[in-house]
Amino acid sequence: MSPTTNGHYTPRDPTLGSNGYPNGLLRTHTDISGGAYTHRPLVPGVYVPTVCFFKEISEDLDIPTIKKHAVRMAEAGVAGIATQGSNGEAVSLSHRERQQVTAATRQALDEAGFHDLPIIVGCGAQSTRESIELCHDALISGGDYVLVLPPAYYKGLMSNTDLYQYFLDVADESPLPVLIYNYPGAASGLDLDSDFISKLAKHQNIVGCKLTCGNSGKLARIAAASNASVPGDMGSGFMAMGGSADFTLQTLIAGGSGVIAGLANIAPKACVSIVRLYAQGKLKEAKRLQAIVARGDWGAIQGGLVGTKSCLQTFFGYGGCARKPLPKPTHDEALRWEMAFQEIVDLEETL
Numbered sequence: 001m002s003p004t005t006n007g008h009y010t011p012r013d014p015t016l017g018s019n020g021y022p023n024g025l026l027r028t029h030t031d032i033s034g035g036a037y038t039h040r041p042l043v044p045g046v047y048v049p050t051v052c053f054f055k056e057i058s059e060d061l062d063i064p065t066i067k068k069h070a071v072r073m074a075e076a077g078v079a080g081i082a083t084q085g086s087n088g089e090a091v092s093l094s095h096r097e098r099q100q101v102t103a104a105t106r107q108a109l110d111e112a113g114f115h116d117l118p119i120i121v122g123c124g125a126q127s128t129r130e131s132i133e134l135c136h137d138a139l140i141s142g143g144d145y146v147l148v149l150p151p152a153y154y155k156g157l158m159s160n161t162d163l164y165q166y167f168l169d170v171a172d173e174s175p176l177p178v179l180i181y182n183y184p185g186a187a188s189g190l191d192l193d194s195d196f197i198s199k200l201a202k203h204q205n206i207v208g209c210k211l212t213c214g215n216s217g218k219l220a221r222i223a224a225a226s227n228a229s230v231p232g233d234m235g236s237g238f239m240a241m242g243g244s245a246d247f248t249l250q251t252l253i254a255g256g257s258g259v260i261a262g263l264a265n266i267a268p269k270a271c272v273s274i275v276r277l278y279a280q281g282k283l284k285e286a287k288r289l290q291a292i293v294a295r296g297d298w299g300a301i302q303g304g305l306v307g308t309k310s311c312l313q314t315f316f317g318y319g320g321c322a323r324k325p326l327p328k329p330t331h332d333e334a335l336r337w338e339m340a341f342q343e344i345v346d347l348e349e350t351l
Contacts, residue, residue, distance in 0.1 A: 039177075040118035040144045042208065042239050044231045044257045045079030046248070046271045047120065048264035051308060052088045052101055053320055061100055065318050067108035069265075074114040076268035079258065081105060082147060084122030084138075086186055087262045087305050092323045095134070099141040106142030120260070124149030124181060128169045135174035147179045147210060147260075152187035160196065171205040179208040183243065186212075194221035201226040201238055210260045212243025216250045223255035230257060231279035246297035248274045249290040263297045266311050267344045269351035270296075289347075296344025303337050310337040315345045 050073065053065040073081060083102045084090040090098060102121050109117050121138035123146040125131040135146045148170055150163050171178045180200060184191040197209050198221065211219050219240055222228070228240035231252065242251035245261035248271060252258070264271045270293050277286035300308055305322055310329045312319030314337070321328045329337065 040080075040116050042118055042120075042145065042229075042237075042257075043079050043234070044229050044239075045275050046077075046245075046258055046264055046268065047080045047082055047241070047260040048073045048078050048268060048271075049082040049085035049087045049122075049260055049262055050105065051265050051305060051312065051319070052083075052090075052093070053318070054323060056320060059323050061097055061104075062320065063100070063104050065320075066101060066104050068318070070105045070108045071112045071114070073264065073268050074109055074112060074117050076264075077272045078117075078264060078268050080118040080120060081109070082120040082122065082260055083143070084134075085147065085260075085262075086183070087265065087308065088122065089305065089323055090122050095137060098134070099137050102138060102141035102143050118144040120145045120147050120179060121176075122147045122149070122181070123170075123174075124151070126151045126153045128166055131166075131170050132173045135170065135176055135178075139175045143176060145179060145207065146174055146176050147181045149181040149183060150187055150190055150192065152190045155188045155190055163190075163192075164196065164200070167200050167206070168203065171200075171203045174205060177205055177207040178203075179210055179239065179241070180206065181210045181212070183210075183212040194218045194225070197222050198225040207237060208239030208241060208257070210241045210243050214242075214244065214247060216242075216247060216254050219251060219256050220254035223257070228255060228257050230255060231275060244297055244301070245271050246294040246301070248293065249278060249286050252278045261297070262305075262308060263293065263300045263344070265308055266300070266315075266341060267293070267296060267348040270344060270348050273351060292343060292347055296341060296347075299337060299340030299344075303340065307337045307340070310334050311341040311345070314338045315341070 053062040055062050070081060083105055084098050106119055121143035123131055123134035123138055125134055138146050180197055182192045191213055200206050223240040226238035227236040228238045229235045239257040241257055242259040245263035248259045258275060261271055274286050274289050306326055309319040
């Protein structure tokens with residue numbers, strides 16, 4: 001697909017995959033302002049929703065650390081990066097800051113030689129209008145895809161029909177392909193079912209989903225209905241993604257495409273190794289590794305981005321704190337997170 005000058009899309013060439021490009025090749029298009037941009041393919045694997053970093057006193061964006069972290073992730077072999085997620089504190093950033101984070105990430109990857117690594121940008125908002133605006137911002141900032149959480153502030157006033165129309169409207173107007181983000185914990189308990197997502201998957205500009213609900217049965221149904229991409233077979237190009245590292249292997253066995261996992265900020269090599277071992281048919285080794293990753297991910301689940309940042313600071317010398325009013329870990333809390341992540345960090349250092 002390519003956008004026309006009024007921001008709408010022409011129908012996708014039926015000879016192309018649902019990603020809009022053949023055989024995983026990069027495709028250069030013209031954006032609505034006349035500039036060139038490149039679609040980078042999504043392939044099965046591990047995607048990391050990167051943490052956002054701030055200066056200690058001012059809480060301004062720490063651009064050098066944002067760049068350094070993105071390159072560390074790329075060097076570990078992740079399939080792509082996601083900015084503006086819950087780990088990225090998107091809800092604490094202005095639109096301008098969101099653009100700066102994504103642009104800095106793209107610049108760092110390109111400067112380090114990772115030109116083909118795609119960036120997925122979180123663009124969910126409480127109104128259709130703002131979500132579409134964020135999608136356009138993502139394009140301008142160097143994003144390749146957008147990840148859209150359903151609006152839930154007025155959950156009680158909306159029907160499934162309203163929510164379905166929200167995703168259709170965003171997908172119709174977004175200049176970048178869309179992934180649906182199902183995360184009940186961040187959406188007032190709103191949990192999109194497999195029928196809802198599978199129906200939306202037929203839209204020409206919806207190319208994947210992220211399921212942080214942890215429901216592997218739901219993922220299996222969506223993957224089968226969409227002929228999702230899996231290691232070794234791109235299928236339709238649709239990416240049926242798990243939402244955390246603790247069920248990476250389960251996702252792959254269920255026919256999913258991989259995971260978008262916050263733990264990869266800490267242990268990207270360990271997460272990537274599970275996918276590699278599965279693709280090689282080494283299920284016993286993958287299962288052993290998955291158990292260690294699941295224990296490490298329990299620390300990430302319990303501590304959220306506060307615990308993740310504390311771990312990064314303790315073991316890797318950077319990370320800092322989240323923006324207020326999120327708390328700064330006490331000495332005892334930092335020690336607790338160190339103990340929770342010690343095993344997975346030790347494993348990471350051997351890979």
